[in-house]
Amino acid sequence: MTATDRTLPLFHHADYAPPLPPGHRFPMSKYALLLPELAAAGQQVALHAPDLMPVEWLHAVHDPAYVDAVIAAAVPPAVERRIGFPVTPAVARRTRLVAGGTHGAALHALAYGWAANGAGGSHHAGPDGGAGYCVTNDLAIAANRLVTEGQARCILIVDCDVHQGDGTARIMAGRADIITLSIHADKNFPTRKAQSHHDIALPDGTGDADYLAALEPALAALLARHRPQLVLHQAGVDPHRDDRLGRLALSDAGLAAREALVARAVQRAGAALAVTLGGGYGDDPAVIARRHAAAIRASWQAWCAGEDAIAARNRGE
Numbered sequence: 629m630t631a632t633d634r635t636l637p638l639f640h641h642a643d644y645a646p647p648l649p650p651g652h653r654f655p656m657s658k659y660a661l662l663l664p665e666l667a668a669a670g671q672q673v674a675l676h677a678p679d680l681m682p683v684e685w686l687h688a689v690h691d692p693a694y695v696d697a698v699i700a701a702a703v704p705p706a707v708e709r710r711i712g713f714p715v716t717p718a719v720a721r722r723t724r725l726v727a728g729g730t731h732g733a734a735l736h737a738l739a740y741g742w743a744a745n746g747a748g749g750s751h752h753a754g755p756d757g758g759a760g761y762c763v764t765n766d767l768a769i770a771a772n773r774l775v776t777e778g779q780a781r782c783i784l785i786v787d788c789d790v791h792q793g794d795g796t797a798r799i800m801a802g803r804a805d806i807i808t809l810s811i812h813a814d815k816n817f818p819t820r821k822a823q824s825h826h827d828i829a830l831p832d833g834t835g836d837a838d839y840l841a842a843l844e845p846a847l848a849a850l851l852a853r854h855r856p857q858l859v860l861h862q863a864g865v866d867p868h869r870d871d872r873l874g875r876l877a878l879s880d881a882g883l884a885a886r887e888a889l890v891a892r893a894v895q896r897a898g899a900a901l902a903v904t905l906g907g908g909y910g911d912d913p914a915v916i917a918r919r920h921a922a923a924i925r926a927s928w929q930a931w932c933a934g935e936d937a938i939a940a941r942n943r944g945e
Contacts, residue, residue, distance in 0.1 A: 635674035636666070636928045637736055639729035640746035646718035654713055654761050655909060659747050661917035662905075671925055676736065678729035678745070681769060686727065688776070689768045689799050694757040698723060698764065711758040723763040726750065730860070730904055731770040737900035738779060738858055742891070742931045744924050748904030749862035751793035751810075752818070759795065760817060767860050767904065768799040771806045774858065784809065784856040784899070786847060786890060787824075789864030789906045790816055790874040797822035807854050811843050813867070813875040826850060832875045836882030839867065844889055851897040859894045863887060863927065864906025865919040872909040880922065887923050888930035895934040903927050 645660040666673055686695045697703045703715040713719070729745040736743035751767060752760030771783045785800070787793035787810040800806045807825045814829035821827070828842050851859075867886075869877040878886070894901045903924060908916040 630932075633672065634932055635672045636924070637674050637676060637733075637740070637743040638666075638746050638924075639676045639678045639733045639736075639743065641678055641725050641729065643718065643722055643725055644729075644747045646716065646722050648713050652713060655913040655916050658908065658913040658917040658920065659905075661914050662746050662920055665914070665917045665921035666925070669921055669925060671921070676732060678725050678732050680721075680724045681727035681731060683724075685769050685773045686724070686764055689755065689772050690753070690764055691756050695764070698758075707757055711763060712761045715763060719763060723750075727764060727766040727769045730766040730902065731773060733904070734770050734774055734858055734860060734900075734902040735779065737902040741895075741935070742901050742903075742928065744903040744927070746905065749787075749789065749864060749906035751787055751789060751862055751906075752791070752795045754795035754798045760791065762795065765795050765799060767793075767862060768796050771800075771860055775805050780857040781805065782807070782854050782856040783858045783860060784850055784854060785860045785862070787811070787862040787864075787906075788843070788867070788886060788890070789862050790866040790871065790876055791864075791907060792818060792821050792827065792829075793824065793862060794818050794822035797824040800825075807850060807856065809846060809850055811839075811846070816875045817873070830876060833877050835877045836879055836885065839876065839878060839882065840885055840889060843886065844893070847890065847893050851893060851899065855897070856899050858900045858902065859890075861890055861901060861903045861927070862906040863903050863923050864908060865916065865923055866907040866909055868908070868919060870910070872911070873907070874909075880919070883919065883923055884926035887926035891927045891930035892934060895931060901927070901931065
């Protein structure tokens with residue numbers, strides 16, 4: 629049985645794609661287009677509905693006054709400009725659903741090995757609030773809750789977005805139970821970088837081979853050193869050479885190879901893997917959704933292939 633024949637576990641909700649002002653540059657509709665793109669690729673999907681993340685878990689990693697303003701859809705205009713779009717009641721609901729989806733995918737992965745959230749990876753939101761199209765940080769919220777409730781002793785956040793995961797780095801600074809790895813374009817947003825536990829800053833135009841050669845040993849070293857039970861993967865497709873906001877030069881094949889590399893490394897380390905979409909930008913949201921679908925499928929295919937290899941070895945084949 630191939631990975632396409634197996635049902636890919638995906639947390640998703642129709643409210644992941646609330647309306648934005650007409651002509652807005654953020655491709656919010658890509659989240660609604662993900663499911664049709666997976667179907668067009670022939671991928672069977674097992675849909676899971678996310679729970680709304682309780683507000684107290686947002687308070688645990690963000691300024692409570694900011695969180696309360698988000699929930700009330702009363703974020704000051706200056707903060708909305710930093711985020712990049714208005715925080716409407718629908719956007720406020722979305723941020724809690726997405727955090728719930730990342731948490732749900734993580735719990736599913738801890739139970740069964742692998743799962744994905746059909747949104748998430750909102751890595752620019754920091755302790756004081758949102759930024760860069762990120763209202764709250766689902767990665768940090770989910771990881772903090774999982775560790776606090778004893779679901780995992782240690783979590784590694786692997787951020788492969790073209791932009792540094794600065795918000796996640798600032799939230800998790802000084803922690804030994806939630807480790808952050810960010811591989812990103814050095815000269816891209818944000819201008820002022822934070823300090824992750826491990827940063828890989830790449831020059832403009834970095835292509836497939838050099839990107840993978842930089843990522844593989846760093847990931848292997850962190851997995852060996854910290855032995856996490858869970859990896860939360862921010863699988864942004866904006867390192868693609870055609871991305872509107874990227875400065876790197878990965879091909880379609882390079883993105884797929886990156887996802888396979890992460891999945892194989894995590895599986896070999898005996899950890900679970902939960903994948904979030906991350907960034908991806910362009911004039912045609914369907915093209916971006918197709919890249920996200922391909923990335924998720926590449927991770928799932930590599931995970932299934934690893935499971936098959938383990939089963940074959942256990943059978944003595």
